Amino acid sequence: xxxxxxxxxxxxxxxxxxxxxxGALVSVIALAVLTVVAFVLRSPLLGxxxxxxAAGVAFAGLPQLxxxxxxxxxxxxxxxxxxxxxATERVALEAGTVFWxxxxxxxxxxxxxxxxxxxxxxxxxxxxxxxKQCEHVTGLVNAWEVAVxxxxxxxxxxxxxxxxxxxxxxxxxxxxxxxxxxKAQSAVLQKLSMNETLMVVVGVPNSLGPGExxxxxxxxxxxxxxxxxxxxxxxxxCFGLTGPRAGSDATSIPDTGIVCKGMHNGKxxxxxxxxxxxxxxxxxxxxxxVGLAFRMFDPDKLLGDVEDIGISCALIPRDxxxxxxxxxxxxxxxxxxxxxxxxxDVFIPIDYLIxxxxxxxxxxRMLVECLSVGRCITLPSxxxxxxxxxxxxxxxxxxxxxxFNTPVAEMEGVKVPLARIASMAYIARATxxxxxxxxxxxxxxxxxxxxxxSQLTEFQRQMVTDAMDVHGGKxxxxxxxxxLGIGYSATAVSITVEGANIMTRSLMxxxxxAIRCHPYVLDELAAKDADDIQAFDKAIFGHLxxxxxxVARSFSAALGVPTGSNPFNGDAARYAxxxxxxxxxxxxxxxxxxxxxxxxxxxxxxLSARLGDVLSNLYMTSMVLKQWQEGRKVPGEEALMRYSxxxxxxxxxLAIDEVLHNLPNRWVACAVRPVVLPLGRRWPMPSDRLxxxxxxxxxxxxxxxxxxxxxxxxxxxxxxxxxxIARYNALLKDNERATDLYRAVDKAYAKGQLLxxxxxxxxxxxxxxKAKLISQDDRDFMIAYEAEVLDLLTVDDFxxxxxxxxxxxxxxxxxxxxxxxxxxxxxxxxxxxxxxAKSTTxxxAKSxxxxxxxxxxxxxxxxx
Numbered sequence: 001x002x003x004x005x006x007x008x009x010x011x012x013x014x015x016x017x018x019x020x021x022x023g024a025l026v027s028v029i030a031l032a033v034l035t036v037v038a039f040v041l042r043s044p045l046l047g048x049x050x051x052x053x054a055a056g057v058a059f060a061g062l063p064q065l066x067x068x069x070x071x072x073x074x075x076x077x078x079x080x081x082x083x084x085x086x087a088t089e090r091v092a093l094e095a096g097t098v099f100w101x102x103x104x105x106x107x108x109x110x111x112x113x114x115x116x117x118x119x120x121x122x123x124x125x126x127x128x129x130x131x132k133q134c135e136h137v138t139g140l141v142n143a144w145e146v147a148v149x150x151x152x153x154x155x156x157x158x159x160x161x162x163x164x165x166x167x168x169x170x171x172x173x174x175x176x177x178x179x180x181x182x183k184a185q186s187a188v189l190q191k192l193s194m195n196e197t198l199m200v201v202v203g204v205p206n207s208l209g210p211g212e213x214x215x216x217x218x219x220x221x222x223x224x225x226x227x228x229x230x231x232x233x234x235x236x237x238c239f240g241l242t243g244p245r246a247g248s249d250a251t252s253i254p255d256t257g258i259v260c261k262g263m264h265n266g267k268x269x270x271x272x273x274x275x276x277x278x279x280x281x282x283x284x285x286x287x288x289x290v291g292l293a294f295r296m297f298d299p300d301k302l303l304g305d306v307e308d309i310g311i312s313c314a315l316i317p318r319d320x321x322x323x324x325x326x327x328x329x330x331x332x333x334x335x336x337x338x339x340x341x342x343x344x345d346v347f348i349p350i351d352y353l354i355x356x357x358x359x360x361x362x363x364x365r366m367l368v369e370c371l372s373v374g375r376c377i378t379l380p381s382x383x384x385x386x387x388x389x390x391x392x393x394x395x396x397x398x399x400x401x402x403x404f405n406t407p408v409a410e411m412e413g414v415k416v417p418l419a420r421i422a423s424m425a426y427i428a429r430a431t432x433x434x435x436x437x438x439x440x441x442x443x444x445x446x447x448x449x450x451x452x453x454s455q456l457t458e459f460q461r462q463m464v465t466d467a468m469d470v471h472g473g474k475x476x477x478x479x480x481x482x483x484l485g486i487g488y489s490a491t492a493v494s495i496t497v498e499g500a501n502i503m504t505r506s507l508m509x510x511x512x513x514a515i516r517c518h519p520y521v522l523d524e525l526a527a528k529d530a531d532d533i534q535a536f537d538k539a540i541f542g543h544l545x546x547x548x549x550x551v552a553r554s555f556s557a558a559l560g561v562p563t564g565s566n567p568f569n570g571d572a573a574r575y576a577x578x579x580x581x582x583x584x585x586x587x588x589x590x591x592x593x594x595x596x597x598x599x600x601x602x603x604x605x606x607l608s609a610r611l612g613d614v615l616s617n618l619y620m621t622s623m624v625l626k627q628w629q630e631g632r633k634v635p636g637e638e639a640l641m642r643y644s645x646x647x648x649x650x651x652x653x654l655a656i657d658e659v660l661h662n663l664p665n666r667w668v669a670c671a672v673r674p675v676v677l678p679l680g681r682r683w684p685m686p687s688d689r690l691x692x693x694x695x696x697x698x699x700x701x702x703x704x705x706x707x708x709x710x711x712x713x714x715x716x717x718x719x720x721x722x723x724x725i726a727r728y729n730a731l732l733k734d735n736e737r738a739t740d741l742y743r744a745v746d747k748a749y750a751k752g753q754l755l756x757x758x759x760x761x762x763x764x765x766x767x768x769x770k771a772k773l774i775s776q777d778d779r780d781f782m783i784a785y786e787a788e789v790l791d792l793l794t795v796d797d798f799x800x801x802x803x804x805x806x807x808x809x810x811x812x813x814x815x816x817x818x819x820x821x822x823x824x825x826x827x828x829x830x831x832x833x834x835x836x837a838k839s840t841t842x843x844x845a846k847s848x849x850x851x852x853x854x855x856x857x858x859x860x861x862x863x864x
């Protein structure tokens with residue numbers, strides 16, 4: 001019995017000591033005390049074991065003892081197995097800053113560091129822009145008109161975007177721009193994401209265009225010339241990076257620029273002769289100035305002693321001789337301006353380089369630093385905004401759409417995607433907002449940018465798919481009334497651009513984070529490159545101490561012993577404890593993977609992806625908890641917070657389990673599993689009760705629905721296209737009354753109190769009035785309500801040959817109709833629309849404004 005007591009005591013003491021990473025000296029003292037205790041309690045074998053361990057820790061852990069024999073051996077071994085970091089990889093690793101991502105990598109996140117950066121929201125000027133300019137322009141676009149009829153935004157929209165300086169959000173006011181914060185840029189893009197093309201057209205110049213490069217690296221002359229012109233739309237920018245053979249691997253750019261002398265404006269100057277071919281360049285067809293990335297060479301050494309200067313960036317006017325520009329690609333689902341750019345023997349003066357000759361060869365660093373911030377804003381904001389709109393549309397539709405005498409929102413199969421949409425929208429909103437706030441506080445979140453881009457655009461794909469599923473036939477039939485179908489097909493664009501998700505998840509999240517965010521790895525690699533054994537000794541033994549600490553933290557936390565700081569209350573505290581626990585487990589497994597696989601971990605993309613998934617889900621859980629801590633906590637939000645955290649923690653734990661299941665060294669995997677998952681997986685998916693609660697709240701006129709739809713387009717102004725969310729909101733305000741009347745009349749019909757032939761709702765309400773089961777006011781209310789519901793459920797239809805792009809190829813299966821009959825068929829929808837408008841005037845007055853018919857004029861003057 002004494003042996004068991006001594007063993008349990010030793011485990012408890014060493015776990016308590018190691019969790020705090022006190023260093024070798026404290027560990028040796030603790031082991032010495034345990035040795036004495038063991039002998040006192042007559043357990044000499046364990047006492048001898050503890051003494052031997054104490055001696056080993058002393059020899060390995062105390063700097064004065066280890067540096068003469070152990071450190072040199074470890075240093076020699078490390079040089080052999082450490083991954084080689086190329087110059088381009090080093091630039092990517094050194095780009096940006098480390099903040100909360102580094103805390104998660106440490107295994108003991110300090111929550112006050114995250115919570116200390118409170119999010120003040122938008123200032124008055126930014127909020128006014130969101131409420132006025134964004135509200136106005138969002139209502140001027142219709143997906144069908146943009147994607148099918150014009151393949152472009154209306155000219156009035158382009159003019160408005162330029163006039164109101166939408167393209168100059170990141171440009172300081174001193175240069176004529178809006179000078180918005182990162183949070184404001186994100187909020188604008190979220191609101192505009194009701195239409196994919198509109199969001200992309202505004203987003204790209206503010207993240208991937210030359211504007212940001214000019215701000216950070218441009219000469220004063222370049223800034224003074226271009227920034228005011230970019231801000232007010234006189235110049236429309238694009239940036240040419242990708243090409244036929246350089247997509248995700250942007251460092252392999254085959255486009256060349258040779259330094260030479262040539263003629264420019266009648267004078268011989270030193271310049272660059274460019275040959276390039278770019279594809280998939282957003283805004284290229286309409287751009288007036290082209291940012292271009294290319295590989296620069298100086299064979300005649302006109303600029304210095306270096307021949308291969310490296311990747312450089314230049315700014316080239318559209319009308320430069322030799323440049324071919326103007327043709328278009330056809331992006332799936334969203335006809336935003338995107339096209340190829342080619343150039344053969346294009347000569348530009350050297351001062352066209354962004355930043356001038358001094359920035360020659362610095363293009364890769366420029367791109368990496370700017371892309372890392374841009375990836376945090378544009379597409380993640382689009383995903384977050386899409387989530388808000390999907391919540392409003394799916395919730396509204398499923399409440400008014402009735403099947404089997406009940407709203408489909410009450411069917412359990414429908415509740416699951418509704419709750420998932422709301423949760424993913426909530427997660428995306430929190431993650432985008434607080435990461436943007438980090439940028440506003442001076443951080444450059446390189447690793448979080450890869451998390452946001454890859455995770456939130458995947459959320460977007462899932463949310464849009466779920467919304468399509470619950471809408472059924474309403475959104476699989478394209479036309480002006482379909483507010484989802486075209487955007488659904490466009491989600492592939494977000495998945496692919498700005499770093500394809502497969503590559504980002506498999507290579508970048510963990511691949512970059514393992515070195516950039518780890519507390520010691522970058523120092524170890526720097527010591528190796530500098531051949532500095534003293535620096536290596538400090539880094540490697542700090543690293544080993546962290547590993548021991550993470551073993552203790554992971555194991556004890558898995559058994560229910562809290563670890564790390566926890567400033568939260570209630571359920572949020574439980575989720576923060578889980579983040580602390582999984583942070584320690586993740587940090588330990590990252591070290592195990594790097595230690596057992598070494599440089600070959602680069603090639604283990606499936607393992608790297610799963611490790612990245614752990615980090616991603618912990619990061620997003622942290623953002624949800626921060627949002628909950630700082631937010632208003634509206635009724636119903638707690639259920640959504642709980643669902644979101646449980647969903648993310650389930651995914652994190654699953655990824656940990658999959659890493660252990662697939663780690664090549666099975667002995668190590670079997671040794672680590674009892675440490676990080678001693679009781680197995682314990683985080684299930686959220687309960688059905690949470691699912692039902694959330695689904696009900698987003699499909700009714702609730703506080704939670706209003707909160708989730710904040711800063712989306714919900715109004716209806718004259719000259720705007722019909723707003724389906726405004727119409728759903730109006731119906732939901734009356735839904736409780738309508739539900740009671742549906743129930744009463746359906747019950748009367750089932751009892752045989754109404755005519756059996758009264759199969760339409762309108763007929764039943766007429767019969768119910770005759771039977772004096774409802775009042776005249778109730779009958780009028782329901783006739784108007786049903787008219788609006790039916791109009792929202794209606795889908796478009798077209799003349800037989802209208803969908804054919806080439807009318808000469810139409811196959812007339814039943815014979816081509818006569819001209820008169822054809823004209824009559826075309827006129828029928830207009831006549832029906834006018835008749836309907838007259839008959840439902842009263843209904844429209846009580847509910848939201850009616851949807852435009854397919855013949856009604858759009859704001860641009862063309863037929864919708």
